[in-house]
Structures are given as structure tokens and as C-alpha cells.
Amino acid sequence: MARPVSALVIVVILTAVAASLAAAAPATLILRSGDRVRCDLVDLNAGGFVVRVNGVEQRFAPGDVAAIVFTDTQIPASETSRVQEGRAFVVMNSGDSFYGSLADIGGTSPLRLSFRTADGNREVNSGEVARIYFLRWEGMTAAASPEQPALDPGGDGIVVPANPCWTNTGRTVRQGQRVVFTGSGEVQLSPDADDIAGVAGSRTGRTSAKGPLPGSLAGALVGRVGNSRPFGIGDQTIALGMPVSGQLFLGVNDDYCGDNRGQFKVQINILR
16 A cells, blocks of 8 residues: 655645755746747756757757856847857857856756856856857847947967966966066956057056056056066067066956957967
8 A cells, every 4th residue: 555645745745846846946948040949947967958849858059058147138239249169159248248158057046157267167157047048049239339449459479369468378486487478469457448458558557556557558568477467568579587486477458358359379389
């Protein structure tokens, strides 16, 4: 004779089901094809993105998802112009933004989104995020407008995006070792279309009072080793002695990088 299911067991089961259903965030997936899927974002696993569409669970491979939109606002061309293949471009509701790779989705409500960035791991909740861009999609327009002029992408070398402020070059240097930097490219430091900087710094000659090097031109190419004091690079090509041993970082001399766009390309020649 089957035993009756206790009320406590029923409550536990219903609670687990409710928690599972709550572990989602309303979103719109923009697929590589340009199609849009209204859904509840649930998880990210080895099989890709797990979502619920009208209560039915579906999966989308990472390579098929071009963007995740958590808001109903229009997608600005100023954002789509910054989409880079191979890196997630994350725009926060606050207006801040950063590049990284989406490593995990977890938690309940709101969801916890874990990213790997050049400055280390970063966790945000889905309620803080406006949009996440992964790649371009069919029909996406990102042409430069008079308000968003085209920027010189630079020549050969390591890509140093203007956002985030610091990029890990993956190179290790020793204290006293001499390094030659050859940089090129342009960055825009604010929504002002005229606020452009090359590796030498701001075209208008302005400085950044709270940047890594307050006395130097805003937007200039700068470096640091580990967490040591930043040093100026600019457009000089003389060999610079490294202050300490550790990982070499490159960046732009700016106090806020959330509204920056563009990049430098930097060739690094470590002298033996």
C-alpha cells in the first residue's frame, strides 16, 4: 500500500519549483540572424544559454546569440559601433561599461552574471545590466555619424581599448628591464565628438585631474607593472626602464573610462 505524501513534502516540492521558476530574468536575445527572442534568461552551461519561452525551456548556442537586452529602450548606434568579436561588451544601467567574457550565470532573482575582465573577475546582477553585446548580427547598423566620428584603429601591435582603463598585455617584465613602446590609434574620451586623443594625449591639450597621471595629457598611453605606480609612455620611442617586476599593463590616462571608445595598437619590444 502506497504511503500518503506528507504536507511537508508537498510544501518542499512546491517551494523548490517556485524557486526554480524565479531563477530567471526577463530579457530579449538578439540572434546572429537578427531574429529576436523574448524570454526569461535562466542559465549558462556547456550547452549554451538556457532560457524559457512561454514557460518552455530552450537552449541557444553561444555562437548564435549576438546580444542580450534587459531593457526595452532602443539600442544606440554609439554602443553597436563598439561591438568587438570575441569579447563581451557590457553596458550598465548607470551608463558605465566594460569589456570581458561572460563566464557564468547563477543565483536566483536577480541573476548573478560573472565576467572575466582585464582587471580581474567581476560580478554584477541582472538588474544592473542594460545590454550585453557578443558579436554583430544581420541588419545591425554601426556606421559612424557626425556625433560619433570614425577613429583611427591603429596599426600593428597589442589592442589596448579605451574602455576599460587598463589592459593586461600578457607580458612579464623584470625590474630595470628596458622596454620600447610604439603606439598608434585614436580614442574618444567622452560623448563630445571633439574630445579625441592619440597616444600622445588629448588633441585639445586638456589634462585629466584624477587620471593615473594628472599632470599629463588626458587619453595619453600609459603603463604600469602589477599594481605599481603608473608611468607615462605617450608617443616617445625611447627605451623605458621598468620600475618593478611583474605583469605589464597598458591603458589610457583618463579618470573615467565608461564612456570611452576606440583603441590604441601598441608594439612592445622588451630589450634583453
